[in-house]
Amino acid sequence: MSSLESDVFRWLQSRGLWTQTRDSNPNVVVGPGDDAAVLARPTGDVVVSTDMLSDDVDFLLAEAKPELVGRKALGVNLSDLAAMAATPIGFTASVAVDKNWSKPAYGNLSCLNYLKRLCEGMLTLADEFNCPLIGGDTNCFSGPLTISITVFGVIPHNSQGRKKYVPWTRNAAQPGDAILLTGAVGGSIHGRQFTFTPRVNEALYLRQNYDVHAAMDISDGLSLDLFRMTTASNVGAALDLDSIPIHRDVKKTHDDKSPLEHALSDGEDFELILTASPKTAEKILCDETLRSLGAKIARIGTVVNQPGLWTADGKEIAPDGWLH
Amino acid sequence: MSSLESDVFRWLQSRGLWTQTRDSNPNVVVGPGDDAAVLARPTGDVVVSTDMLSDDVDFLLAEAKPELVGRKALGVNLSDLAAMAATPIGFTASVAVDKNWSKPAYGNLSCLNYLKRLCEGMLTLADEFNCPLIGGDTNCFSGPLTISITVFGVIPHNSQGRKKYVPWTRNAAQPGDAILLTGAVGGSIHGRQFTFTPRVNEALYLRQNYDVHAAMDISDGLSLDLFRMTTASNVGAALDLDSIPIHRDVKKTHDDKSPLEHALSDGEDFELILTASPKTAEKILCDETLRSLGAKIARIGTVVNQPGLWTADGKEIAPDGWLH
Incomplete structure (x- = not known):
């Protein structure tokens, strides 16, 4: 010492x-x-x-x-x-x-x-x-x-030593799953990269109450990390681009990129991407206790069979993000 | 990534x-x-x-x-x-x-x-x-x-979930304990700082078969780390200097220090210092299975009430070693 x-x-x-x-x-x-x-x-x-x-x-x-x-x-x-x-x-x-x-x-x-x-x-x-x-x-x-x-x-584990919960992994997204996102993304460089709250409470509440299939946190950018998750799961994602919650901090960046592009690629958001069956997702979206923990949860798309990231009308989205 | x-x-x-x-x-x-x-x-x-x-x-x-x-x-x-x-x-x-x-x-x-x-x-x-x-x-x-x-x-732990073994700590040396050392110390700079074998096998065998009181590995020097162990235990150590196994690598260093001084202070030996009751120590020293695991074990002194490091005839030894 x-x-x-x-x-x-x-x-x-x-x-x-x-x-x-x-x-x-x-x-x-x-x-x-x-x-x-x-x-x-x-x-x-x-x-x-x-x-x-x-x-x-x-x-x-x-x-x-x-x-x-x-x-x-x-x-x-x-x-x-x-x-x-x-x-x-x-x-x-x-x-x-x-x-x-x-x-x-x-x-x-x-x-x-x-x-x-x-x-x-x-x-x-x-x-x-x-x-x-x-x-x-x-x-x-x-x-x-x-x-x-x-x-x-x-x-x-539960008291009998049998498994009660399983760790969420990024390779368990299933075609047809809803894709959920905690919070809003983009513009973390203006301070949230330091002040973000890790979504531990939300995760533990979800673990206890819902069957989440796949999960991953966003460190390098929503599109890049979602691409990694779907690739690990051998599936793809159809994104409803209008439903992606764009953080107001994005407006503080003045460059050629659109707010949506920033939301898709800025990184260091440390929000969670989750997938669950559409029925489970519906319940999650209406859960008021969950909302009270801090992060709003939004549905931003659907897991599809076709690998890659896609818009609702079938155009491919190039995964983009920040490589540390 | x-x-x-x-x-x-x-x-x-x-x-x-x-x-x-x-x-x-x-x-x-x-x-x-x-x-x-x-x-x-x-x-x-x-x-x-x-x-x-x-x-x-x-x-x-x-x-x-x-x-x-x-x-x-x-x-x-x-x-x-x-x-x-x-x-x-x-x-x-x-x-x-x-x-x-x-x-x-x-x-x-x-x-x-x-x-x-x-x-x-x-x-x-x-x-x-x-x-x-x-x-x-x-x-x-x-x-x-x-x-x-x-x-x-x-x-x-054992099958009933009750403790079978406890972790060894450095604060559990008791007055009267024998002080044991695995291997030989000094001169690690000539190569053993990289090629040493961590004493995992010896530790696991000792854990299973003997009641070891305190333990610590030597990273900064035998005397300095032993001093830390005895200080943490609110005791001291009387060292039998002649019994300290000096590694032959010490001879490769040519400077003003004696071989014993090198053995006491060189550091990065990654041998274990252990204490146990004299009876247990005697059994450990005669255990042939333990010897076959690789490291010879030697008794190098006794834990005493008086804080500090001491020679057998009561002279104080200054703890010396390498501060990373």
Whole structure:
């Protein structure tokens, strides 16, 4: 443990958010400070997602507040858990910072203060979803600030140990399924790429109440990610382009693209694409409890046999999005 | 998924080591290629360890073979699992490479070929310990090659769901305990820092057959890590310096330090420090099955009430090691 890591560790301990015993958090048997963390065996499958973010790629250190960088780093991982219908139970975070971390290299902030604020943003979101930080690793190197997060979730089984829920996957869309979308898409670059709320609550409510066939979160763009989902399922999608909820942030971008094009391709929306039978979809669309969780859900199309993305009148749509 | 990530993913699929179904690996319900991986619920606690390695810090890209870099990146994490007495069940790996990855930036190798060889080293070690790669993330940035691994293990429960084993921790050393060490220490810089075998097999055998009190792996140096263990346990250690197995590699270093000083401080040995009652320790030292697993085990001292590290005749030893 380097001096920097000790400093961060002590600060986190003083912040009181790390839990060392099963008494304070039933999921954490051994928390930070040992060689590894131990999660109590939950009654269910363990779901793991990992994502690394770097300055100049996933955020601009010079422009984004450290709290928002931390929030995003965890948020993109929680969004992946939501896309699998998993309940978050904990995460680990590794960071690599410039080896000259003792000099104020991060704007006006010392590196330690930068990391504190980054953790603050991360942990505030973690609290919201009851997902404790259970371990991590701090490194100094000669590169841009880099954060690697691994998040864990569970798909609970029922008391007999038989499966109650199954993880949602992207390869289970069936011809005839309705295609649903949470929230509105496009223009995330104007701030929502940092402030989005991962659709964990919506996913867990849907898992409990409806038979969802396939699911995926949008990181690279609605059309590109939907194309990936339908390709994985060996099907295609007929989109009702008029029904796609376009986020008002799209208007803040002034370029040659139409609002619809932005909605289809901007990416970093971290909304969920879901498919379900038309009957189930109808019930989902009318579910007032679900609506009260935050995200409106819209039906944007239908799964079809013919691979590819199509308009309602049979024109092919080229998948477009942002390749990280 | 970037083009590079697709390339790596395809290569890994063609290599046949990733398993997509519960049929081919009972631990993996959903393997790579979806938003997150799903591990089957094992009957036991889930253990998680994470460690990030970078060029110029943990290895020298210009000098180390990519296979060895990959082996080390996983090995240090498996060593952490061994230190907790956890059975490895899977790992995720994130890598960040130079954004100009399409140019041959890694010696004579293209970046893709470098990553293939890196994965080869990683997966060969993974196979040895039946620990499948279950997910990951590839990133391009303007920094040195960086690898972040998170490894998962389990501490099994017995069939009634009651605890059979408990994770070893570093805070459970008791006054009067014998202090045991696997293998020999010092001089790892001459190659063993890459080629070491994590003491997983030894740990699992010990877990099954003996009551080990405290355990920790040596990453930063025997004296420094033993000091950390005794500090975490609110005890001290009286070392029998003559009994410390000094690795023959120490002789390859020519400097002012004595062989013993190297053994106490070199670090990256990835051997295990263990404590157990003197009676248990005696049985462990005579266990021929254990010896056949690879590592010789030696008794190097005794846990004492007085905090700190001490020689047999009561002189204090300053903890010394390598701070990453």
